[in-house]
Amino acid sequence: MKQNYPLHLTLFFLTLLTTLWAGAFWGGHPVSFSSLPLFISSLGTGIPYSLSLLLFLTVHEFGHFFAAMRHRVQATLPYYIPMPPLPFLLSLGTMGAVIKVKERIPGTNSLFDIGIAGPIGGFAVSVGLLVYGFLHLPPADFIYSIHPEYLQSGGLEVAVPSGTLVLGKNLLWMGLEYLIAPKELPPMTEIYHYPFLFAGWLGSLVTALNLLPVGQLDGGHITYAMFGRRGHALAAKAFLLFIMLLGFPSFVELLLSWLMPEALALIPAVMLRWSWSGWILWSFILSRFIGLNHPPTVHDHSLSTGRVVYGWVAIAIFVITFTPVPFGVT
Structure with missing residues (x-):
């Protein structure tokens, strides 16, 4: 099919710029506009984060794209979604990337292959980034170059202020942390200053969200192909109820903090x-x-044994990447 190459390239380079910007911010080097050399230099500090996150997004989306090509299903190249860093949002530099399938998917095999190719590839990149990040941590005093006020206030253990963002752990993170036992590992309040760990953590979070067995998410494709329409409908409703229950206590806390703090x-x-x-x-x-x-495929049929095995692998990936509390505050 005909591709809009100028649009795809423009979106990619805009996303490269915004992720460089975000990476510089999280690395403690906000972008300076005082001069062109200083602007370029400050952007350069965001390269590890930017390239790591773009690698994850690219492998994930091209996994879908090449699987679609293999099954002769018309699909667009990835549309990267740039997001300029904004002071009132968690500024990641991007809202991800998507491809658009241009026709109805012909069969269960093609649906399964297209759905699973992205999460499998993206998960592999996330694991690689986390392992590399754990094995190549900077010295412990690195964090004081970003937060010198911590050192002045008695060290990282006691100086983190109330209201600081805390990233949650999933089973993948805890398992790698246990196996590698990295020295000088910072607390989860500071992980976003470590570009490889932060990009790997984001990749695992996005992988889990994509693998939710709901609708036409990747997990929805996989669930529909493995368990049929009824199985997919049951899984979607069950997981919707699950995440609603998971969010209800803190949602009530949020409402009470506004309306009835004493409760x-x-x-x-x-x-x-x-x-x-x-x-x-x-x-x-x-x-x-x-x-x-x-939506149903043109032809629904049973998956091969090999695909069923890969499907259960995808479910296992969802289990170890799902983070019950992705974000919190001290």
Whole structure:
């Protein structure tokens, strides 16, 4: 099919620019506009983060694209989505990338292959980034070059202020952390200053979100191909209920903090520890915009044994990359 190469390239280079910008910010070197050389130099500090995140997105989306080509399904090249760093958002520099399938997918095999190719490739990149990041940590005092106020206030252990962003751990992170046992590993309040670890963490989070067995997400394609329309519908409703329950305690806490702060003590602390209010927003997006149902393929048929094995591998990847509380604050 005919591709809009100028548009794809423009979006890619804009996303390269915005991720360089975001990487410089997270690395403690905000972009300077005082002069062109200083602007270029400050952007350059964002290269590790930018290239790591773009590698993940590119491998994920081209996995889908090449699988579509293999099955002779018309699909666009990836549309990269740039996102300029904004002060009121978690500025990652991008909102991801997508391809668009231009025709109805002909059969269950092609649906499965197109759906699974992206998460498998992206997961491999995420693991590689995390392993590299764990094995190549800078010295422990690196964090004081970004936060000298920590050193002045008694060290990292006691100086992290209230309201600091905390990244959550998943089973993949905990497993690699245990196996590699990296020295000088910073706390989860500082991971976003370490570009390879941060990009790998983001990659695992995005992989899990894509593997949710809902609608036409990658996990929805895989679930539909493995378990059929009824199995997919059951899984979609079950996971929608699951993430709503996961987000409900912290959502109630958020409402009470505005309306009845004195009632906050009624919510058990253990419930809040394993809850993230963002899942309520995600449940709304999934149900209202993405949709729970999956359109049928032209021909539904049983998968081969090999594909079923890969399907269970994808489910295992979802389990170890899913983060119950991706973001929190101290």
